Amino acid sequence: MQLPSSLLENAVNEFSKLPGIGKKTALRLVLHLLKQEPGEVQQFGEAITRMRQEINFCRRCFNVSDGETCSICSNALRNQRLICVVENLRDVIAIESTQQFSGTFHVLGGIISPLDGIGPDQLNIESLVHRVAQEGTEELVFALNPNIQGDTTIYYIQKKIKHLPCKVTTIARGIAFGGELEYADELTLGRSLTNRMPIDNYI
């Protein structure tokens, strides 16, 4: 695809670096921006640049934040002794949108995955162990994706804090609401039988 202007080509190239955006979609987006007022487009460009340059990561939980401590860690209404351990920011947002969790978070920044070359040292695990010891945390809830890497990470952290008086739990695993038994995989269905729950939890 040959473009009649190098400025246009530059913008299309930058857009097509984004995940899931190919050359054609990039061109469509750029042509849309070309129809907008220059001021609006400048606002778009600046919002992105500023976001990356000025954003902070909470020094306690590694959530993104406008200041040094994030809005969750500095909220006195939240249970500061309950920590939900998640892989990344997207999981924080997903859990926050349920409005069912009143504790704080700890963002690991990934999960242990030797095949991808990610070991415990590259993740925010040391700081989590330190935090649990310092803050007298009462419960760690692991909300990691249910797969081998997630389980490995849970196992590793659990071993690191087993000398501390902190309860360790994980989010419930089982058949999803609205799911159908016949399409559930055997592992999920099998475990949901083993870990069956009293019915009064659910009605």
Add this chain to the structure above:
Amino acid sequence: MQLPSSLLENAVNEFSKLPGIGKKTALRLVLHLLKQEPGEVQQFGEAITRMRQEINFCRRCFNVSDGETCSICSNALRNQRLICVVENLRDVIAIESTQQFSGTFHVLGGIISPLDGIGPDQLNIESLVHRVAQEGTEELVFALNPNIQGDTTIYYIQKKIKHLPCKVTTIARGIAFGGELEYADELTLGRSLTNRMPIDNYI
């Protein structure tokens, strides 16, 4: 969806103004940018802002251009007496990528569509008529989408230039290559029979 940072929220809002990009996709793109180097993200923001602020439109054909005249109009190898009339920039790019057209373009900036409130005065029609008269154009090829608005626009322009010695043609309409007769609409199939062509044009 509640986001933990106003900078992040701002960037997500800006992205979700783009066509076909909702809040979830916008968040995915922003989180991707958050993982990139600040310098790269700045480059992205600047490419977009610069593109909108510094881009020119060719004063002859209204194609986008880095300078005052676009690369097609200033190319001596192209037939300057053959003008292909298109609706917008996207059509220029589509035709250029076929590498089958050696003339120049004229970008109307839309088509006549009374229902959408677009009349001839809002389009680059006056300048086209002027151009045909001034430059001694030999042929105008209309490459507009085959629908009522396209046909109206062709009819209007044709009337405006009928006193000039300029041939007027349109791109061929018919069954697309790789298309199947049984799925073609009746209008296309009917007209392709009426306008049947000698076979030696196609083999």
